[in-house]
Amino acid sequence: MFKILIVDDEASMRTFVQHALADDEYDIRTAASVPEALDHVREEIFDLVITDLMMVPLSGMDLLRAVKELSPETEVLMMTAYGTIETAVQAMKLGACDYITKPFPVDELRLRVAHVLERKRLQRENRWLREELFQHFGIENLVGQSPPFLHVLEKVRRVAPTDATILLTGETGTGKDVIARAIHLLSRRASRPFIAVNCAALPEQLLESELFGHVKGAFTGAVANRKGLIEEAAGGTFFLDEIGSIPLSIQAKLLRVLEQKTIRRVGENREIPVDVRIIAATNRDLNDALRRGEFREDLYYRLNVVAIHLPPLRARREDIPLLAHHFLRQFSQRDQKAIVGFTEAAMTALMKYAFPGNVRELRHIVEQAVALASGQWITVADLPAHVRTATTASEERELETALNQVERDLILQALRRNEGHLERTARDLGMSRVTLWRKMKKYGLAKRFVPSSDSPQ
Ligand SMILES: Nc1ncnc2c1ncn2[C@@H]1O[C@H](COP(=O)(O)OP(=O)(O)OP(=O)(O)O)[C@@H](O)[C@H]1O
Ligand SMILES: [Mg+2]
Numbered sequence: 001m002f003k004i005l006i007v008d009d010e011a012s013m014r015t016f017v018q019h020a021l022a023d024d025e026y027d028i029r030t031a032a033s034v035p036e037a038l039d040h041v042r043e044e045i046f047d048l049v050i051t052d053l054m055m056v057p058l059s060g061m062d063l064l065r066a067v068k069e070l071s072p073e074t075e076v077l078m079m080t081a082y083g084t085i086e087t088a089v090q091a092m093k094l095g096a097c098d099y100i101t102k103p104f105p106v107d108e109l110r111l112r113v114a115h116v117l118e119r120k121r122l123q124r125e126n127r128w129l130r131e132e133l134f135q136h137f138g139i140e141n142l143v144g145q146s147p148p149f150l151h152v153l154e155k156v157r158r159v160a161p162t163d164a165t166i167l168l169t170g171e172t173g174t175g176k177d178v179i180a181r182a183i184h185l186l187s188r189r190a191s192r193p194f195i196a197v198n199c200a201a202l203p204e205q206l207l208e209s210e211l212f213g214h215v216k217g218a219f220t221g222a223v224a225n226r227k228g229l230i231e232e233a234a235g236g237t238f239f240l241d242e243i244g245s246i247p248l249s250i251q252a253k254l255l256r257v258l259e260q261k262t263i264r265r266v267g268e269n270r271e272i273p274v275d276v277r278i279i280a281a282t283n284r285d286l287n288d289a290l291r292r293g294e295f296r297e298d299l300y301y302r303l304n305v306v307a308i309h310l311p312p313l314r315a316r317r318e319d320i321p322l323l324a325h326h327f328l329r330q331f332s333q334r335d336q337k338a339i340v341g342f343t344e345a346a347m348t349a350l351m352k353y354a355f356p357g358n359v360r361e362l363r364h365i366v367e368q369a370v371a372l373a374s375g376q377w378i379t380v381a382d383l384p385a386h387v388r389t390a391t392t393a394s395e396e397r398e399l400e401t402a403l404n405q406v407e408r409d410l411i412l413q414a415l416r417r418n419e420g421h422l423e424r425t426a427r428d429l430g431m432s433r434v435t436l437w438r439k440m441k442k443y444g445l446a447k448r449f450v451p452s453s454d455s456p457q
Pocket of ligand 2: 176
């Protein structure tokens with residue numbers, strides 16, 4: 001069920017829209033003025049407000065601003081009789097989700113409303129998934145709403161409660177560590193230890209004794225019996241980070257942990273049973289290591305029971321603003337700075353940057369920027385030079401394409417409304433006939449609407 005508010009000072013228009021949208025799925029209210037509409041908005045949370053633009057004394061634009069402030073998640077669709085490009089662009093900039101030019105056919109309105117609400121429904125489902133994961137389990141530090149990231153979370157949620165061995169893959173800084181911890185916290189092992197070992201950080205012999213423990217006298221320096229870390233993790237989760245660099249000799253012993261759930265301490269022949277869940281991670285392509293014979297195939301298949309791939313940040317750019325704000329909050333709190341956000345240009349620069357170091361690099365950049373920022377906003381100047389230069393040309397091209405799309409759309413709507421009559425369309429759009437003709441040619445609309453003999457000089 002979606003709640004919709006229709007706002008227009010013309011009663012006939014209100015009725016028209018209300019009838020057009022009559023549907024069991026929609027719960028509809030109407031208001032004849034902006035103040036009346038705001039009374040509704042203060043009282044209930046609407047999914048969508050459909051408002052006329054030209055109303056006095058307060059306009060649809062005023063309503064848009066107020067709604068975005070009172071209830072930021074409510075979508076606003078503008079109806080405008082004056083299809084001027086500037087107002088539509090301005091409304092979109094202020095957060096309107098769409099606009100429609102009056103008069104419009106019933107079907108077009110229905111289609112646009114259905115489209116907006118479908119997007120809302122998806123958002124709602126995503127939020128539900130996040131809330132379930134994060135509020136119920138207290139994992140607040142996993143940020144991201146992009147479809148690829150939600151896909152990862154969905155998988156995490158599904159496999160976490162099982163005892164399945166998990167292989168996490170992904171470039172450096174994509175969050176393999178945080179995901180491993182999240183899996184542990186979401187499992188029935190949450191109250192037991194989570195122990196991580198970086199397999200690349202230790203020389204072979206030391207790694208072996210760290211993992212499996214040793215008995216006194218097993219090697220020089222083994223002055224007493226010592227429990228290995230896998231044993232320490234009993235009942236909990238053992239995280240093998242950078243599994244790709246584990247030596248072959250240790251791989252065989254690890255296989256035993258996975259297959260028989262036992263370990264053998266260095267210098268001892270006895271098998272000791274252990275109950276641990278193994279999560280392994282790698283930022284290398286294990287297939288390469290397999291081909292070169294540096295990684296045992298049987299171990300690979302044992303580890304790869306469930307594979308979770310963490311996509312690089314550049315493949316989920318929608319998460320950049322969320323993560324950037326998340327880190328901004330963290331660091332401005334830590335450094336006791338009252339920074340409210342990023343300027344548009346700074347955010348654009350971040351959105352454009354390729355982030356070879358992924359989330360870790362973004363975190364770093366924000367940390368630095370917070371330290372540098374002198375005002376309330378993080379500006380482009382607070383970003384590293386290589387991030388700054390990532391924007392510019394291609395950036396401007398994209399904005400221009402977006403504006404062109406809006407303009408083409410408006411001209412097309414106006415042409416249809418005026419049955420292709422140039423003079424009337426131009427007047428309707430508030431531009432000269434020559435300008436209109438030029439734009440029609442630019443957007444490939446000229447042939448469609450006007451016989452070429454009609455073209456102005
Ligand atoms: N989704 C996320 N939400 C919030 N913080 C994240 C997220 N993903 C990663 N981070 C943060 O980014 C940094 C890098 O993440 P992490 O250490 O998990 O990466 P990694 O994949 O293990 O990298 P490496 O391969 O270099 O070990 C950490 O500070 C982590 O907290
Ligand atoms: Mg890591």
